[in-house]
Amino acid sequence: MDTSPEHSPVLPLGAADVGDAVALSASAHWNQNADDWRTMLALGRGWGLRARLADGTQPLVASTLVLPYGPAASASESAPPGTPGSRFAWVSMVLVRQEFRRLGLATRLLREALAYLREQGLPAVLDATPAGHDVYAREGFRDSWGFARYRRAARPAPPLLRPPAGITLRPLHDGDWPALQALDAPAFGADRTPLLRALAQRRPQAALVAAAADGRLCGHVFARDGREAGQIGPLLAADDTVALALLQAALSSLVAPSEQPGGVYVDLCDHRQALLPALQALGFEFQRPFTRMVKGSGSGSGDDDDSAAPARAPGDPAALLLVAGPELG
Numbered sequence: 326m327d328t329s330p331e332h333s334p335v336l337p338l339g340a341a342d343v344g345d346a347v348a349l350s351a352s353a354h355w356n357q358n359a360d361d362w363r364t365m366l367a368l369g370r371g372w373g374l375r376a377r378l379a380d381g382t383q384p385l386v387a388s389t390l391v392l393p394y395g396p397a398a399s400a401s402e403s404a405p406p407g408t409p410g411s412r413f414a415w416v417s418m419v420l421v422r423q424e425f426r427r428l429g430l431a432t433r434l435l436r437e438a439l440a441y442l443r444e445q446g447l448p449a450v451l452d453a454t455p456a457g458h459d460v461y462a463r464e465g466f467r468d469s470w471g472f473a474r475y476r477r478a479a480r481p482a483p484p485l486l487r488p489p490a491g492i493t494l495r496p497l498h499d500g501d502w503p504a505l506q507a508l509d510a511p512a513f514g515a516d517r518t519p520l521l522r523a524l525a526q527r528r529p530q531a532a533l534v535a536a537a538a539d540g541r542l543c544g545h546v547f548a549r550d551g552r553e554a555g556q557i558g559p560l561l562a563a564d565d566t567v568a569l570a571l572l573q574a575a576l577s578s579l580v581a582p583s584e585q586p587g588g589v590y591v592d593l594c595d596h597r598q599a600l601l602p603a604l605q606a607l608g609f610e611f612q613r614p615f616t617r618m619v620k621g622s623g624s625g626s627g628d629d630d631d632s633a634a635p636a637r638a639p640g641d642p643a644a645l646l647l648v649a650g651p652e653l654g
């Protein structure tokens with residue numbers, strides 16, 4: 326095997342790379358399928374490294390991707406960091422094939438991505454696995470809050486939970502997008518309507534909102550299929566009962582257990598730990614922790630570089646129950 330991808334050129338990833346990208350993420354037992362990669366590459370920008378193997382093949386052995394969130398640059402230059410008008414980029418799919426690790430490949434692709442984000446004036450945010458944490462810390466990312474992945478094995482959905490009086494759960498309508506954006510952006514920290522639209526398109530029956538009697542939205546949930554397991558998220562609702570009702574409705578709207586034998590993943594925010602017993606009663610079991618990490622845009626302000634103070638991630642996550650997933654934010 327030629328073990329020199331560290332000298333091969335960094336390649337932009339495009340739609341033609343989706344098959345190889347799925348093979349790379351599957352090699353680490355990650356859950357992304359071709360639809361996930363297609364969505365991320367359509368919304369963002371990816372880079373990869375290939376290695377030439379002894380059998381003549383040149384598989385993708387390392388990847389990194391960035392997803393810009395928030396309005397276009399010209400519309401938002403003055404928006405303060407962390408407000409709904411603000412912009413940042415999600416750093417995603419930092420992954421190196423097992424036999425090519427500790428050669429500096431992740432660092433090389435991460436630096437390429439961060440240089441691009443600096444040019445764009447975009448702060449970087451990501452969700453780190455324990456394995457990725459040290460790579461990011463070395464590049465100036467700092468910890469903010471955390472969440473953990475739980476899995477519910479394939480089994481029939483539980484009965485629906487009735488929402489509190491005056492609240493209705495219903496499918497998301499086309500006319501809901503402005504209200505949904507107004508609800509979601511302050512919690513997430515930026516407008517991510519293009520991503521949410523893509524999720525709704527993939528599984529419309531799992532895109533649900535909670536509406537008060539006056540029509541005001543007070544929660545939403547999206548879900549998608551995955552390579553191994555389905556995933557529910559993001560799920561936003563400040564009220565615990567509304568949040569659980571949305572979760573159970575989303576569970577019912579996913580494919581039959583026989584079609585998704587790996588069950589269902591959720592990524593529960595640590596600050597909503599009070600709802601963990603309810604999730605456990607539904608059959609969710611702990612898998613692994615993640616840390617949301619932040620790096621400034623390199624302009625010398627805000628969450629930049631090597632200050633020892635804890636970082637503040639964009640948004641106000643108090644109402645978030647489930648993140649969309651570490652690859653999406």
Ligand SMILES: CC(C)(COP(=O)(O)OP(=O)(O)OC[C@H]1O[C@@H](n2cnc3c(N)ncnc32)[C@H](O)[C@@H]1OP(=O)(O)O)[C@@H](O)C(=O)NCCC(=O)NCCS
Pocket residue numbers: 353419420421422425426427428429430431432433452453454455456457458459460463
């Ligand atoms: C995390 C991962 C992407 C790192 O890729 P990599 O190409 O091996 O990383 P690098 O070679 O650039 O490592 C740079 C530095 O980070 C640190 N580092 C990387 N992997 C580490 C590990 N397993 N344990 C401790 N430190 C580690 C080291 O300081 C390393 O420098 P060194 O090798 O000179 O000591 C790779 O291990 C991987 O794909 N893991 C599984 C997927 C994953 O968890 N990705 C992170 C998603 S958030």
